[in-house]
Every structure is written in C-alpha cells, then in structure tokens.
Amino acid sequence: xxxxxFLWGFATAAAQVEGGGExxxxxxxxxxxxxxxxxxxxxxxxxxxxxxxTCNFIDNYKAxxxxxxxxxxxSYRFSISWPRIVPKGGKDDPVNEQGVKFxxxxxxxxxxxxxxxxxxxxxxxxxxxxYQRYGGWLNKERAVEDYVRYAKVCFDAYxxxxxxxxxxxxxxxxxxxxxxxxxxxxxxTSNTEPWIVAHTLLxxxxxxxxxxxxxxxxxHGGVIGITLNGDWAEPWxxxxxxxxxxxxxxxxxxxxxxxPVYLGDYPESMKQMLQGRLPEFTAEEKALLKGSSDFxxxxxxxxxxxxxxxxxxxxxxxxxxxxxxxxxYIGPESALDWLRDVPWGFRKHLNYLYKRYQMPIYITENxxxxxxxxDKPAEEAIHDTDRVNYYKGYLGxxxxxxxxxxxxxxxxxxxxxxxxxxASGLVPRFGCVRCDYDTFKRTPKDSSKFVGEFFDxxxxxxxx
Ligand code: GCO
Numbered sequence: 001x002x003x004x005x006f007l008w009g010f011a012t013a014a015a016q017v018e019g020g021g022e023x024x025x026x027x028x029x030x031x032x033x034x035x036x037x038x039x040x041x042x043x044x045x046x047x048x049x050x051x052x053x054t055c056n057f058i059d060n061y062k063a064x065x066x067x068x069x070x071x072x073x074x075s076y077r078f079s080i081s082w083p084r085i086v087p088k089g090g091k092d093d094p095v096n097e098q099g100v101k102f103x104x105x106x107x108x109x110x111x112x113x114x115x116x117x118x119x120x121x122x123x124x125x126x127x128x129x130x131y132q133r134y135g136g137w138l139n140k141e142r143a144v145e146d147y148v149r150y151a152k153v154c155f156d157a158y159x160x161x162x163x164x165x166x167x168x169x170x171x172x173x174x175x176x177x178x179x180x181x182x183x184x185x186x187x188x189t190s191n192t193e194p195w196i197v198a199h200t201l202l203x204x205x206x207x208x209x210x211x212x213x214x215x216x217x218x219x220h221g222g223v224i225g226i227t228l229n230g231d232w233a234e235p236w237x238x239x240x241x242x243x244x245x246x247x248x249x250x251x252x253x254x255x256x257x258x259x260p261v262y263l264g265d266y267p268e269s270m271k272q273m274l275q276g277r278l279p280e281f282t283a284e285e286k287a288l289l290k291g292s293s294d295f296x297x298x299x300x301x302x303x304x305x306x307x308x309x310x311x312x313x314x315x316x317x318x319x320x321x322x323x324x325x326x327x328x329y330i331g332p333e334s335a336l337d338w339l340r341d342v343p344w345g346f347r348k349h350l351n352y353l354y355k356r357y358q359m360p361i362y363i364t365e366n367x368x369x370x371x372x373x374x375d376k377p378a379e380e381a382i383h384d385t386d387r388v389n390y391y392k393g394y395l396g397x398x399x400x401x402x403x404x405x406x407x408x409x410x411x412x413x414x415x416x417x418x419x420x421x422x423a424s425g426l427v428p429r430f431g432c433v434r435c436d437y438d439t440f441k442r443t444p445k446d447s448s449k450f451v452g453e454f455f456d457x458x459x460x461x462x463x464x
Contacts, residue, residue, distance in 0.1 A: 001460050002402060002458050002459050003459075005409075006408075006409065006459045007116055007409065007410035007412075008075060008412070008459065009075035009115065009116075009412055010073065010077070010413050010414075010415060010416035011076075011365050011412035012057070012076075012078050012079070013078070013079045013120065013123035013124070013169065013419075015033060015051050015054075015081065015123065015124060015420065016051075016415070016419040016420045017055045017057040017415075017417065017420070018054065018055075018058050018084075019053050019054045019055075019056065020053065020056030020057075020058050020059050021052065022053070025052045028084065028096075028099065029084075029096040030081065030083055030084040030087060030096065031083035031084075031086075031088055031089070031096075031128065031129060032083065033051070033081070033082070033125035033126055033128055033185075034125070034185040034186050035051045035125055036051055037128050038187060039052075041187070044183075044423060045422075045423055045424075045425045046423060047424075047426060047427050048425065049420060049426045051125075051420055054419055054420040055417050055419050055420075055435045055437075055440060058102070059440075060440060061105075061109065062109055063442070064417070065109050065113055065115060067433065067444070068416060069115060071448050071451075072453075072455060072456050073115060073452075074114065074459075075115060075164075075410065076110055076117060076118065077364055077365075077412045078117070078119065079119070079121070079122070082121075082126065082127055082147075083125060083126075084102065085099045085153055086149075086153065087127065087129075089126070089127025089129050089130040090129070090149075091145050091146050095153055103154075103157075104157060104158065107161050107162060111161060116164065117161070117164070118362075118364070118412070119154070119158065119164065120165075120227070120364075121150070121154060121166065121168070121208070122169065124173070124184070124185070124422075126186075130143065130146060137174065137196075137201060138197060140196075140200040143204060144200065144207055147204045151167070151211065152208075152211055155211065155215070159216040159219070159220045163220070163221060163223065165224040166225060166226060166297055167204070167205040167208050167209060168204075168205055168226050168227070169364075170227065170228065170229040171201040171202070171205075171226070171228070172198075172229055172253065174197060174198075175193075175197040175198040176314050178197070179193040179194045180193070180194045184422055184423060191277070191313065194314070195277050198256060202260055202261070203289075205292060205293075206261075206289045206292040207288060208224075209293065210288060223294035224294055225295045225296065225362070226261060226292075226293055226297055227298065227364045228254055228257050229253070230254035230299075230300070230349070231300070231301060231304055231345070231349075232303040232304070232342075232348050232349040233253065233306045233318075234303055234304065236305050236306055236307040236321065237325055241308040241309075242306065242307055242308055245308035245317075246306040248269050248273075248317065249306050249316045249318045249320075250352070251267035251270055251316055252267075252313075252314065252315060252316040254353070261289055261292055261293050262296070262357040262358075263357070264286055265281065269316065270316075273316065274313065293359070295359050296353055296357050296359040296360070296361045296362070297361075298349075298350070298353060298361050298362065298364060299363075299365035299366070299414075300349060300365070300366050301338075301339055301367070302331075302338065303340075303342040303344070303345025303346075303349075304321060305324060307319040332386070333371050334370065335369035335370060335372070335373060335374070335427070335429070336369055336424065336428055339369065341393065343390075343393025343394050346394050346398070346401070347397040347400045347404070350397070350404075350406050351401060351404055351406055353406075354401075354406040360407045360408075360409050361406065361407060361409065362408075362409050363398065363410055363411045364412050365412055365414040366394055366411065367387075367414030368387045368391070368430065369428035369430045370386040370387050373428075374426075374428070374429055378436065381429070381434060381445070382443055382444070382446065383446050384432075384447050385446070388446055388447050388450045391413070391447055391454070395458075398411060399458065413451050415430045415431050416433055417431040417434075418430065418431035418433070418435040418437075432444070432445055433445060
C-alpha cells in the first residue's frame with residue numbers, strides 16, 4: 001500500500017492548457033511569453049498551433065476540477081503563468097490583479113473540492129519582455145531578481161492556501177532544448193549558453209526557496225522543491241565503459257541539477273567534460289543551494305540503453321538507444337520518437353534517486369502519448385489501451401519501489417487533458433481526458449478511470 005497521505009492527481013502547465021484564444025488573452029491582461037513569440041516563427045511548431053489557443057482552462061477550470069474530482073483525485077498539479085501575474089515580468093513592473101485573482105479562484109475551488117493544490121512557479125513561459133530586455137536566463141543578476149520578486153508575489157497571494165511548491169519544472173529542458181537544440185523557445189543553438197542558463201536557474205531556485213523558508217513557511221507551513229526530468233539510463237552491456245557511460249548520462253540528465261541542490265556541487269564528470277564552460281558556484285551560492293529543496297521532484301517518462309562514445313555533450317557524450325544488443329526493442333513505440341513504454345526502468349530510477357539523494361520523492365509527472373491517437377476519431381481514441389498499459393506498468397513500478405523502501409509521496413499523471421505539446425503542437429496527445437480542440441469539449445478516456453481505480457485501491461482510507 002501507499003502512504004495514507006499520498007497525493008495523487010493530474011499535472012498540467014499554464015502555457016499548455018490555459019489559452020482560449022487571442023481575444024480572451026488580450027482581455028485577461030496577460031503579457032506575451034517567449035512561447036507566444038516562438039509560435040509566430042515559421043516552422044517552429046510542427047502543426048502551426050498557437051500557445052494562446054489550447055484547451056481554454058481559463059473558462060473551463062470549474063468543470064475541469066469537478067471532472068478531476070469525479071475521477072477520484074485528491075490533488076492537482078498546475079503552474080502559474082509568470083506573464084499573467086507580472087505581464088512585463090520585471091521586479092518593478094506592475095502586477096496584473098486579474099491574473100492574481102484567477103489562480104486564487106482556482107486554488108479556492110480546489111480546496112472547496114478537497115483537492116490539494118501543488119503549484120509550479122515556472123513551467124517555461126518566461127515573460128517575453130525579459131528576454132527582449134536582457135536575454136532572459138542568460139543574465140543571472142537580473143533574471144534572479146525578477147524571478148524572485150514574481151515568486152514573492154505568488155507566495156504572498158497564495159501561501160496561506162498552497163502548501164506544496166515547485167520553483168522550476170525541468171530546468172534541463174529550459175537549458176538544452178531552449179539553448180542548445182534550439183527546438184524550444186527561445187530557440188538558441190549554442191554550446192556555451194546551456195550551462196550558463198542552468199546556473200542561473202539553480203541560483204534563482206535557491207534564492208526563491210530561501211525567501212519561502214525564511215518568510216512564508218514559518219507563518220503558513222509548506223514545502224518547496226524543484227522538479228527534474230531524466231530518463232533511466234541502462235548500460236548497453238556490463239562492460240566498464242558502458243557502465244560508466246550510463247552514469248555519465250545520469251550525471252548530465254539528473255546530477256547537473258540534483259547534485260548542486262542535494263550534494264553541494266556539479267558532478268565531477270561534467271566538470272571534466274566541459275572544463276571552463278561549466279560555471280562555478282561561489283561559496284555563498286553553495287550555501288544557498290544546500291537545503292534549498294525539501295524533497296526530490298521527479299518527472300519520468302522512459303528508459304534508454306546507453307553506449308559509450310557519441311560526441312554529444314547534452315548526453316554526456318553517450319549514445320541513446322531503444323534497442324538491446326540482440327536488436328530487440330525495449331518497449332513499444334509512442335507518438336514521439338523519444339518516448340517508449342519501458343516500465344522496469346522506473347523502479348530502477350526511483351531506487352537510484354532515493355539512494356543517491358536520500359530525499360522523499362514527489363513524482364510530479366508521468367505519462368504517455370499513444371502512437372496514432374490523433375488520427376483516430378474521438379469515439380475510438382478514448383479507448384486508449386496503450387496508455388492504460390503504460391500506466392499499468394509504471395504504477396506497478398511505483399508500488400514496487402515503495403516496497404523496496406523508497407519514500408514516495410505523490411504521483412501526478414501527465415496529463416489531465418490533451419494539450420499543447422510545445423514544438424510538437426497539438427498532435428501528440430498526453431491526456432487521460434480527450435480535448436476536442438474546436439469545441440474544447442472534454443471526454444474521459446479509459447486511462448482516466450484506470451488510474452483513478454488504481455489509487456482508490458492503493459491508498460489506505462483514513463479512519464473516519
Ligand atoms: C515536461 C513537460 C510537459 C510535457 C511532457 C510530455 O515537464 O516535460 O512538463 O510539459 O508536455 O513532459 O512531453
């Protein structure tokens with residue numbers, strides 16, 4: 001069984017679900033984010049979708065929360081849009097009261113339904129103005145100040161009701177997809193910027209967490225952390241070079257952020273690989289980072305087989321494969337080339353994290369986009385057998401890891417409803433609930449019921 005106070009629900013992000021169209025956006029007082037601007041560039045979004053018209057959570061939030069409740073959740077993870085709170089983003093820029101009220105209403109509705117809100121402060125929608133003023137995360141001094149002021153506005157407005165906070169979602173993706181691959185906003189391709197951006201994000205995380213620990217937690221209680229992606233890296237075979245390669249891959253995917261936060265500095269393998277390009281922490285920054293997270297936030301999707309020897313720093317100079325040495329695939333294909341259904345890696349990953357960082361783990365995302373789902377008519381697509389199979393395997397892995405002794409405190413399925421999958425647009429569908437993008441109509445898929453029933457039978461009921 002899981003803990004009696006285990007949190008479970010669905011996860012979403014502001015930019016991926018909120019938008020109901022351009023008019024709504026203009027009337028809301030929200031400023032543009034780098035994703036609004038990025039979507040206007042030809043060819044950046046696979047199907048030409050716009051981030052300002054996704055699932056219209058803005059108008060639908062009450063019905064969405066009621067639907068979540070009917071599926072049995074006791075929690076909901078969502079993010080706050082920085083440019084909705086501070087349209088221009090900066091520490092001296094005005095606050096949009098309409099935006100502050102929106103999340104306040106969402107939080108109140110959650111609490112009214114007995115749903116614990118789990119709030120992410122930054123899920124990739126940087127106010128465009130800050131990118132234009134000084135290059136966004138590339139400018140540590142200014143970005144940290146502006147971010148911390150925004151975080152304070154949120155803590156002050158919601159800290160009385162929100163007890164679970166995340167400073168950043170997947171800083172790896174912000175740094176690598178945004179500044180090395182160039183496939184996510186702001187679309188840079190550089191071999192120096194990602195390491196600088198990551199450094200800024202870590203310092204911003206630690207500074208905001210200190211404000212929370214010093215000023216908010218003593219008054220209202222609550223916990224704060226950062227959430228990291230990272231697929232499980234399985235050595236291709238048991239040769240020393242491939243075992244080392246798998247560790248190097250884990251160091252870049254996870255250790256790049258988790259080692260400074262929980263262990264005090266960047267992994268040695270990254271220092272060696274990047275030499276002078278990896279920034280160094282000052283003594284003050286190290287002290288700030290230590291103890292900055294009250295838990296380990298884990299987003300998890302898949303597993304790769306790892307071989308030594310590819311010339312790619314973003315993977316620790318390793319090669320990622322979905323095949324075994326005998327040529328067989330480790331799991332079936334999804335709608336996305338980076339994602340396959342490989343449940344056994346999850347148990348290993350959770351054990352690895354717990355052993356290395358010794359922190360309670362909150363699983364903040366886990367989910368699947370079924371191959372070909374978008375080509376099917378709605379009445380067929382809602383019978384999402386591949387997603388049910390994925391959750392069956394991965395939830396089993398969570399239960400196994402708990403039985404192994406790993407301290408796991410939450411699970412959020414990604415995602416509640418089909419939504420804007422960044423550069424892939426609206427084509428890959430991750431929802432346990434279908435979204436009709438013409439009418440915004442929601443229809444629960446089979447997986448939503450499967451996940452609900454799993455937790456109904458695995459979380460012990462509190463004695464009345
Ligand atoms: C993530 C992202 C989500 C994605 C999901 C599927 O945190 O990686 O939070 O925004 O939609 O991972 O790719």
